[in-house]
Amino acid sequence: MSQARQSPARSLAAHAVLILWTLIALFPVFVTVVNSFKSKRAIFTQPLALPGPDSFDLVGYQTVAKQGDFVAYFQNSLVVTCFSLFFVLLFGAMAAFALSEYRFRGNTLMGLYLALGIMIPIRLGTVAILQMMVATGLVNTLTALVLVYTAQGLPLAVFILSEFMRNVSDDLKNAGRIDGLSEYRIFFRLVLPLVRPAMATVAVFTMIPIWNDLWFPLILAPSESTKTITLGSQVFLGQFVSNWNAVLAALSLAILPVLVLYLIFSRQLIRGITAGAVK
Amino acid sequence: MGQLTLSGMTKNFGSVEVIKGVDLEVADGEFCVFVGPSGCGKSTLLRMIAGLEDVSGGSVTLDGRDITALPPARREIAMVFQSYALYPHLTVRDNMGLALKQAGQPKGDIRAATDRAAAMLSLDALLDRRPAELSGGQRQRVAIGRAIVRRPKLFLFDEPLSNLDAALRVQTRIEIAKLHRDLGATMVYVTHDQVEAMTLADKIVVLRAGKVEQTGAPMQLYNDPANTFVAGFIGSPQMNFLNSGALGLSSHSAGIRPEQVQLTDGPGQMGGTVSHVERLGGETLVYVHTADHGLLTARLFGEHDRAVGSDLGITFDPARLFHFDKAGQRLR
Ligand SMILES: Nc1ncnc2c1ncn2[C@@H]1O[C@H](COP(=O)(O)OP(=O)(O)O)[C@@H](O)[C@H]1O
Numbered sequence: 001m002s003q004a005r006q007s008p009a010r011s012l013a014a015h016a017v018l019i020l021w022t023l024i025a026l027f028p029v030f031v032t033v034v035n036s037f038k039s040k041r042a043i044f045t046q047p048l049a050l051p052g053p054d055s056f057d058l059v060g061y062q063t064v065a066k067q068g069d070f071v072a073y074f075q076n077s078l079v080v081t082c083f084s085l086f087f088v089l090l091f092g093a094m095a096a097f098a099l100s101e102y103r104f105r106g107n108t109l110m111g112l113y114l115a116l117g118i119m120i121p122i123r124l125g126t127v128a129i130l131q132m133m134v135a136t137g138l139v140n141t142l143t144a145l146v147l148v149y150t151a152q153g154l155p156l157a158v159f160i161l162s163e164f165m166r167n168v169s170d171d172l173k174n175a176g177r178i179d180g181l182s183e184y185r186i187f188f189r190l191v192l193p194l195v196r197p198a199m200a201t202v203a204v205f206t207m208i209p210i211w212n213d214l215w216f217p218l219i220l221a222p223s224e225s226t227k228t229i230t231l232g233s234q235v236f237l238g239q240f241v242s243n244w245n246a247v248l249a250a251l252s253l254a255i256l257p258v259l260v261l262y263l264i265f266s267r268q269l270i271r272g273i274t275a276g277a278v279k
Numbered sequence: 280m281g282q283l284t285l286s287g288m289t290k291n292f293g294s295v296e297v298i299k300g301v302d303l304e305v306a307d308g309e310f311c312v313f314v315g316p317s318g319c320g321k322s323t324l325l326r327m328i329a330g331l332e333d334v335s336g337g338s339v340t341l342d343g344r345d346i347t348a349l350p351p352a353r354r355e356i357a358m359v360f361q362s363y364a365l366y367p368h369l370t371v372r373d374n375m376g377l378a379l380k381q382a383g384q385p386k387g388d389i390r391a392a393t394d395r396a397a398a399m400l401s402l403d404a405l406l407d408r409r410p411a412e413l414s415g416g417q418r419q420r421v422a423i424g425r426a427i428v429r430r431p432k433l434f435l436f437d438e439p440l441s442n443l444d445a446a447l448r449v450q451t452r453i454e455i456a457k458l459h460r461d462l463g464a465t466m467v468y469v470t471h472d473q474v475e476a477m478t479l480a481d482k483i484v485v486l487r488a489g490k491v492e493q494t495g496a497p498m499q500l501y502n503d504p505a506n507t508f509v510a511g512f513i514g515s516p517q518m519n520f521l522n523s524g525a526l527g528l529s530s531h532s533a534g535i536r537p538e539q540v541q542l543t544d545g546p547g548q549m550g551g552t553v554s555h556v557e558r559l560g561g562e563t564l565v566y567v568h569t570a571d572h573g574l575l576t577a578r579l580f581g582e583h584d585r586a587v588g589s590d591l592g593i594t595f596d597p598a599r600l601f602h603f604d605k606a607g608q609r610l611r
């Protein structure tokens with residue numbers, strides 16, 4: 001009856017909620033980026049104001065640039081994130097394929113075991129991890145971080161990807177087997193392209209916590225040559241004096257790579273998230 | 280060449296026995312159809328022949344060679360799936376040529392083989408397209424083409440027509456029959472549709488719950504069913520089952536085909552009331568309710584006017600009755 005009258009009101013309400021949520025979510029980012037372009041005085045007097053002619057100041061970025069190691073920190077973060085992401089996706093997809101494709105004794109149990117990590121934070125094992133890294137001489141190497149992050153990302157990756165791989169047509173895989181494709185070719189050429197949206201979803205959910213992590217770099221790789229950008233930014237935060245300009249500039253810069261990666265994955269991501277819902 | 284022998288094939292999924300001992304001979308060049316209700320194990324049996332499913336017991340022999348333990352690609356078979364299962368990232372040509380490429384054949388040979396198969400199926404114009412750019416019927420033809428290109432000893436089809444609409448299904452069915460004549464290859468074809476089975480098969484294998492109920496030529500099964508299951512499954516509309524006691528017969532039940540049932544205005548052998556009439560133009564199906572036997576179907580040639588609710592008599596030739604015992608087995 002009032003279908004036509006009702007629906008604009010409804011969609012207005014829905015949009016209002018979504019816009020509000022977007023504002024709340026973007027607010028910290030906005031404050032960080034805006035203040036990184038202001039003088040120290042302006043940051044404290046008017047934290048919410050946009051940089052004006054008298055408050056505009058690039059001193060934060062200059063400090064960061066002068067701090068010669070910053071590029072190296074950046075590089076460390078990038079290396080750690082990319083390698084971890086690669087291993088999480090590769091091993092996660094392989095494990096998911098095995099779990100969803102092959103019937104073997106203990107299949108379900110293995111799936112549960114691999115998914116358990118979603119509920120148990122890896123930080124609980126920090127002491128044991130540190131002892132292991134000391135024993136293997138991996139302390140203060142990026143390898144240590146890559147290993148830990150790979151372990152951290154795998155449970156969710158296996159869980160999501162095996163769910164998606166179950167939906168890949170059996171007939172397609174069987175056609176490949178009859179045509180003489182190896183199980184590896186079937187996995188890489190037939191199955192992986194079909195679960196690309198799920199891979200993108202997993203990539204984004206895996207990448208962001210790794211890039212932002214402060215805990216493991218601080219504990220496992222605090223040396224100057226292996227600092228990540230999140231850890232590196234902490235040099236500007238002192239116990240008595242903090243260089244807020246530099247901190248904000250460093251954090252603003254740190255957003256960039258994540259943003260770029262996100263843009264690369266986002267189209268696939270949206271398809272992955274809505275795959276179950278739409279249809 | 281392509282003489283297939285199955286002996287003592289069984290398959291368990293966990294504790295559930297899905298295939299319960301199947302023995303079968305398919306002669307070279309024969310078109311063999313597995314037919315049975317959904318879930319009776321047709322696809323499982325076909326996948327066991329293809330090597331996509333391990334056998335729990337028994338063996339598969341092709342041309343005297345035991346292939347039970349061979350991987351699917353080395354069995355010299357080809358398979359066409361219900362869902363087409365074309366490789367989405369490859370063109371039609373590459374889809375069709377992939378098996379030969381995997382087998383390491385020279386490029387020229389692969390091209391010639393795909394061209395020949397494409398010509399047989401009128402796919403020439405589509406060779407450079409991707410599966411996403413084809414209609415359902417075209418996809419199924421490509422899937423069939425992919426099977427032909429390999430020149431297998433044995434073709435396996437798993438309900439290849441069930442995703443097509445009715446008109447296309449008839450057309451593709453004729454095409455498959457023609458293909459079988461042209462290639463003279465051995466084919467094993469799975470369907471739950473008895474019309475497909477009757478029209479295509481040299482030999483029909485009726486399966487129920489993982490067991491073979493009867494094997495034979497279509498007309499053999501139609502005219503000489505071994506039990507009530509086969510009698511009811513083969514032939515459309517379904518055979519009428521009469522209560523033997525009410526007819527004064529010694530068997531447990533008696534079957535009569537709908538086309539053997541005549542309707543008269545007089546009393547006939549039994550009386551009944553018309554409960555529904557289906558007019559198909561060429562034939563008319565009259566459903567008659569009887570006191571002793573429930574609903575019976577009469578299949579009349581041409582157009583007939585029978586009012587729903589009117590009383591009529593039913594006659595049939597007692598010699599045309601099939602007699603069954605209590606367990607459903609045929610009494611001869
Ligand atoms: N992978 C499997 N695991 C467990 N049971 C299965 C599996 N595949 C098939 N089945 C069971 O085997 C029976 C036969 O299946 P199927 O061969 O697909 O039947 P049909 O093709 O005749 O419809 C069904 O009851 C089905 O539930």
Ligand SMILES: [Mg+2]
Binds near residue numbers: 321322323438
């Ligand atoms: Mg089936």
